[in-house]
Amino acid sequence: MAKMKVKKGDLVQMLAGKDRGKQGRVIESRPRERRVIVENLNTVKRHMRPRPLRDSSRMGGTQMTPGGVIEKAAAVPVSNVMLVCPTCNRPTRVGMTTKEVKGREVHVRQCKRADCLQEIDK
Ligand SMILES: [Zn+2]
Known part of the structure; x- marks a missing residue:
């Protein structure tokens, strides 16, 4: 497996995308995909629709899962980040x-x- 020069715990700066120029800590590295996940950067919004919980009718009344928007950090190609020298x-x-x-x-x-x-x- 090819080793990446950026690894978990490193501070990196984003070189591309909406968070270009921002810095964050690598919380996960995926050498297989040559991608890393940077804390709080390159986030994507996931819209969650409220929906009934399965089997909830048995317990009387339909319960709903809360809807809303969840922000999650998406993996970025390692070529889009640069290591910040400590x-x-x-x-x-x-x-x-x-x-x-x-x-x-x-x-x-x-x-x-x-x-x-x-x-x-x-
Ligand atoms: Zn240096």
Whole structure:
């Protein structure tokens, strides 16, 4: 499975859509779809119609489910968001670098801004 450079818990900025320029926290990543769900961003309104509950007539009288509008965050393509670097607080592309931890080489994500280049995962 292809790994995404944006993962759960990251702060990202939207690059497209009605929430362009806004920032939010990734609450779910779907590498299979190459999409992420960002808290409170790219929300879609679901209109819920009031409808009778099934089997409610048995209990005397028909009960209705409440109708209304529910706002839900929809998945966005990962290409439509950019990671916000926790060090310089700017949206950035993500680079990969390696470092040695206890004698082993591990891959770490890195801010690609030339004047920053800090690790993203601390
Ligand atoms: Zn940075």
